[in-house]
Every structure is written in structure tokens, then in C-alpha cells.
Amino acid sequence: MTHRSSLIIRVAITTLCSARGILGQNFTIPTQWSNTQSNASRSVRQALSNGAAQELRVRSTQQELDTQKNAITNLASLAQALATHDLFSNSSSSSDSVGNVLQTYDQSITFNIDLANFGLAELSAAQAYGDGDDIRPDYTIWDRWGAIYNDSFITPTMATSNTFPRNLSTTPDCGRTLGGMIFGIDDRSSLDVYTRALSVWILLSSRLADLDTVNQAQYLQAAELSIQFMTSHLLDLTAQGSDIVAHTFNASACKPSVGSSQSRDLAPLIEGVSIVANLTRNDTYAQLLSELIPLAVIGWSNPDGIMYESGGNLGKGYMIRSLLEARRRNPTNTAMISLIDAFITVQFNAVRTNANLSNNNYNNFWAGNSSPSSSYDLLGSIQALGVFDAASEIAPPNSTSKPSTNVGVIVGAVVGGVAGVTTCALVVLVCCRWRRSRRRPMSDNGTELLSRARSHSGIEPYLLTTSERTRRQTGLKGGTSYSRMEDSSAAGGIDTMAPSSSEEPTAPVQSPDDISGLARRINHLINVLAVRNEAEELPPGYEARASRSNVASRSS
Numbered sequence: 001m002t003h004r005s006s007l008i009i010r011v012a013i014t015t016l017c018s019a020r021g022i023l024g025q026n027f028t029i030p031t032q033w034s035n036t037q038s039n040a041s042r043s044v045r046q047a048l049s050n051g052a053a054q055e056l057r058v059r060s061t062q063q064e065l066d067t068q069k070n071a072i073t074n075l076a077s078l079a080q081a082l083a084t085h086d087l088f089s090n091s092s093s094s095s096d097s098v099g100n101v102l103q104t105y106d107q108s109i110t111f112n113i114d115l116a117n118f119g120l121a122e123l124s125a126a127q128a129y130g131d132g133d134d135i136r137p138d139y140t141i142w143d144r145w146g147a148i149y150n151d152s153f154i155t156p157t158m159a160t161s162n163t164f165p166r167n168l169s170t171t172p173d174c175g176r177t178l179g180g181m182i183f184g185i186d187d188r189s190s191l192d193v194y195t196r197a198l199s200v201w202i203l204l205s206s207r208l209a210d211l212d213t214v215n216q217a218q219y220l221q222a223a224e225l226s227i228q229f230m231t232s233h234l235l236d237l238t239a240q241g242s243d244i245v246a247h248t249f250n251a252s253a254c255k256p257s258v259g260s261s262q263s264r265d266l267a268p269l270i271e272g273v274s275i276v277a278n279l280t281r282n283d284t285y286a287q288l289l290s291e292l293i294p295l296a297v298i299g300w301s302n303p304d305g306i307m308y309e310s311g312g313n314l315g316k317g318y319m320i321r322s323l324l325e326a327r328r329r330n331p332t333n334t335a336m337i338s339l340i341d342a343f344i345t346v347q348f349n350a351v352r353t354n355a356n357l358s359n360n361n362y363n364n365f366w367a368g369n370s371s372p373s374s375s376y377d378l379l380g381s382i383q384a385l386g387v388f389d390a391a392s393e394i395a396p397p398n399s400t401s402k403p404s405t406n407v408g409v410i411v412g413a414v415v416g417g418v419a420g421v422t423t424c425a426l427v428v429l430v431c432c433r434w435r436r437s438r439r440r441p442m443s444d445n446g447t448e449l450l451s452r453a454r455s456h457s458g459i460e461p462y463l464l465t466t467s468e469r470t471r472r473q474t475g476l477k478g479g480t481s482y483s484r485m486e487d488s489s490a491a492g493g494i495d496t497m498a499p500s501s502s503e504e505p506t507a508p509v510q511s512p513d514d515i516s517g518l519a520r521r522i523n524h525l526i527n528v529l530a531v532r533n534e535a536e537e538l539p540p541g542y543e544a545r546a547s548r549s550n551v552a553s554r555s556s
Contacts, residue, residue: 033342102118112182112183123207210279233256246261263316364380
């Protein structure tokens with residue numbers, strides 16, 4: 001398939017999209033949906049996911065799996081769900097279970113949907129555990145894709161010439177539009193076309209194009225051609241509900257069959273289109289995706305937003321996984337992300353509330369309450385695991401900032417408390433000194449014996465100077481970065497703790513007399529603070545008493 005063919009495909013899809021109004025977007029969350037939010041943390045969601053995966057591993061005995069051997073897609077879905085869970089959780093806990101499924105139950109596959117689903121499961125296993133050949137050495141993912149392509153895929157050349165590999169007879173006008181179609185089974189006598197097989201084929205081709213850069217062009221062109229076919233014949237984006245997609249296609253009559261469609265008919269297409277849009281950076285696919293998602297989330301949901309399909313249908317798991325991938329590939333489309341998150345959260349809450357049969361055992365019906373049961377629901381638990389994994393992926397990260405915030409609060413409280421206690425201690429000390437000074441002996445004329453220290457007209461300032469100790473420290477450091485510690489009055493040689501150069505020596509404290517002098521300085525400082533407090537901060541009731549004390553001091 002040439003680059004010109006790929007360009008023609010994109011132009012054709014653009015024309016179809018424009019004709020059907022795909023350019024419009026509406027990611028508004030339906031107002032009638034309930035439980036669109038959840039308070040469950042990521043850790044809680046991951047615990048639910050791990051529990052469901054563990055139970056699936058325990059229950060996936062050979063006897064249990066043998067009951068599904070005729071439902072190959074169910075087994076492939078089990079392997080894919082477990083491998084995807086390990087990929088998300090960075091684990092290999094399910095590798096043995098996944099390998100057992102992929103190596104045991106892929107014999108004699110005749111339906112293309114089963115081939116494609118096994119290919120998808122092997123891709124998930126390869127991503128989670130390493131090379132896909134380690135999981136299935138004698139049959140590779142690319143062999144599965146090639147089997148479908150060679151036996152069932154309609155190439156552009158076939159469509160243009162109206163010459164098909166099977167006994168298909170149709171009109172030239174119809175035949176020219178069948179490029180990208182695949183038959184549902186590798187039996188060349190069968191002309192059945194199933195939408196669910198085509199959509200899974202699109203997804204497999206898209207994922208291979210995303211992972212295999214060597215053969216990317218071949219896979220990508222096949223995916224684009226099949227998207228064009230599906231857009232032309234199987235989608236009706238003006239319809240309501242599940243009728244937006246056909247269930248089957250009659251190639252001879254060139255006519256789709258609607259009315260019995262399932263979510264698995266459409267969901268893989270959504271994931272495939274999101275990948276192709278990401279790879280090609282083509283707005284055509286982005287526009288198609290933007291129209292598909294709002295229709296898909298209401299197509300198989302009740303008014304509360306809960307998907308109502310049940311029985312052996314695995315479409316809910318397809319839908320959750322596809323929407324999660326579309327979300328991952330469109331990180332800047334906040335409106336799309338909000339709608340997808342709301343939809344996934346509705347299903348998450350429904351599974352927890354309505355589908356919980358017993359410990360890590362979940363019903364496949366989510367839209368109504370389930371009675372406790374000891375019978376294990378394999379399909380229900382497979383889909384529940386997909387929901388829990390998706391809910392874990394969209395959950396806000398487990399907070400790592402709270403501990404540091406708490407530490408900050410604690411440190412702030414401690415610092416504030418220490419500051420408060422220190423302030424209170426200073427106030428108490430000053431008050432005690434002031435009260436003690438009021439009880440000192442009085443002279444015969446009624447004046448305090450210590451009034452001489454308070455008889456000055458004002459409190460002498462304490463000058464910021466450089467003491468001998470400070471000068472020694474400055475000399476040891478060298479340089480000028482400590483010059484801010486010195487004051488212009490340092491030339492006077494006044495100690496920073498001295499009240500006056502005339503009352504105290506400036507020499508360093510080296511003797512008992514000096515220690516006594518230091519004690520007097522501290523005592524003087526406390527007295528000065530007491531006088532300041534008395535003059536400026538005494539309550540009104542003490543003003544008269546303070547005035548009498550000052551008068552007595554002046555009279556001396």
C-alpha cells in the first residue's frame with residue numbers, strides 16, 4: 001500500500017466525518033449520571049485490583065480454564081487482563097498464569113476475532129514481561145496478524161478490481177468500497193463479516209504499528225484502511241444508543257445489520273483510532289475519536305451511567321480499557337479526560353456496590369445489586385480487574401506532601417511556642433525584679449537606697465561596639481565580611497554590655513572582681529528594664545504609685 005493510498009484513505013475519512021457532523025464535540029458529563037466521584041485513594045483502588053488479580057490466579061486452575069476452551073476470546077481476555085495488571089503494577093506475579101493460557105489454549109483457532117485477541121494478549125504479555133517469544137515461542141504475534149491479513153483482508157487492489165479471494169459477488173460500486181474489510185473466519189467458504197472481529201483487527205494493527213517501527217507502515221496502512229471501511233459501512237454517528245454501530249455486514253448486499261450491537265463492536269475501534277491519531281498526528285482521526293467517545297459512554301449505559309450488559313459479554317472490559325488508552329494519548333484534552341474519568345468512576349463505584357459477590361469475586365452485571373454467592377464468576381472478575389486497574393490509573397497520586405506539611409506545622413508550632421514561653425519568661429522576670437525593687441529598704445527620708453541608679457534624667461543608651469572578644473573573633477576570620485558587626489563608636493573602646501564607660505572597666509572579664517562587675521551590669525540592665533516598664537507599661541491603677549516613687553527619687 002503506497003503513501004498515496006494512505007492519503008486517499010485520510011481524505012475519504014475526512015469527507016465522511018464532515019458529512020456526519022464529526023467536527024462537533026460534546027464532552028459534557030450527563031447530568032443524570034450518579035456517583036461520578038469517589039473518595040477512594042489510589043492505595044485503596046490498587047488494593048482492590050491486587051485482590052481481584054490474586055483471586056483470578058488462584059481460580060485459574062486447569063480444570064476451570066478447560067470450561068472456557070471453546071470460548072477462546074474469554075481466555076485471551078483473562079491473559080490480557082492479568083498481563084495488563086502486572087504492567088500497571090510493575091510486577092510479574094501473573095506471568096506463569098498468563099504463559100499457561102497463551103501456550104495451552106491457542107490451538108486450532110478458526111475465528112479471526114480469537115486470533116486478534118490472542119495477538120493482543122501476547123502483546124500485553126510482551127510489554128509486561130519481555131519478548132513475546134518467551135511467552136509463545138513457536139507462534140508469534142506477527143504470525144497471527146499475517147494469518148488474518150493473508151486469508152481474510154481485502155486489499156485496495158482487490159476492491160478496485162472487484163476481485164476477491166472468496167466467492168463474493170457484489171456490485172462494482174460496492175466492491176470498490178470494501179478495501180479494509182476482513183471476513184470473520186478463515187474458512188474461505190464463509191462470507192460472514194463481524195464488526196467485533198474487524199474492530200479488534202484494527203486495534204491489533206494499530207498496536208503493532210505503535211510498537212514495531214520497522215514494519216510500521218504496513219500495519220498502519222492496514223489499520224487506516226479498515227477504519228475507513230468501518231466508518232463508511234458500519235458507523236452511524238447520527239443514531240442513538242447502541243445503533244451507532246452495526247453488528248454484522250452483508251458484503252453481497254453491501255448492507256449492515258443493526259439492532260443487536262454490543263459494546264465490544266465499538267470499543268476496540270476507539271482504542272485503535274486513538275493510537276492511529278497519535279501516530280499520524282492527523283486531525284481527521286482526532287475528530288473521529290472526539291465524536292465516538294461521547295456516543296460510546298451512553299450507548300450501553302443506563303440513565304445513571306452504569307453499563308448494563310451482562311452474561312458472556314466482555315464488552316465492558318473492552319470499553320474501559322479503550323477509553324483509558326484514549327485518555328492516556330490525549331493528555332491536554334481536559335474535557336475528554338473529565339468525561340472519561342467520570343465514566344470510569346461510575347463503573348468503579350457500581351462494581352464495588354452492585355457486583356461484589358464475595359471476597360474478590362465479582363458479578364458480570366453491574367447495574368443492579370448482586371446477592372452473595374460462593375460460585376466464582378470468571379468473566380465478571382476479569383472485567384472487575386480492568387475497572388479497578390483503570391480507576392487506579394486515573395486516581396490522584398498518593399500524597400507525599402502531607403508529611404512535610406505536618407512537619408512544617410509542628411516546627412512552626414514549636415518555634416512559636418518557644419518564642420511565646422521566652423517572652424512570658426522575660427515579662428515575669430522583669431515583673432519580679434520590679435516587685436523586688438519595691439520591697440528594698442528605704443532611707444530615712446523615704447527614698448530607695450538604689451535610687452541613685454534611677455536618678456538620671458534619662459536612660460543611657462547601650463551602644464553597639466566591638467568588645468575585645470569580638471575583635472579577636474574578627475581577627476581570626478580575616479577579611480571584611482564581618483565588618484557589619486562593628487559600630488562607628490567602636491573607637492571609644494566601649495563594651496557592648498557596659499552601661500557607661502565611667503562606671504565599668506572595658507577590660508575583658510578575668511578575675512572574681514570582674515565577674516562581680518558583670519553581675520552588677522546584668523543587675524543594672526534588669527533595673528533599667530524595670531524602670532522602662534514602670535514608666536511606659538504600667539496599668540492605670542499603678543500610675544499614682546509610680547508618680548510617688550518618682551517624686552521620692554527626685555527629692556533625694
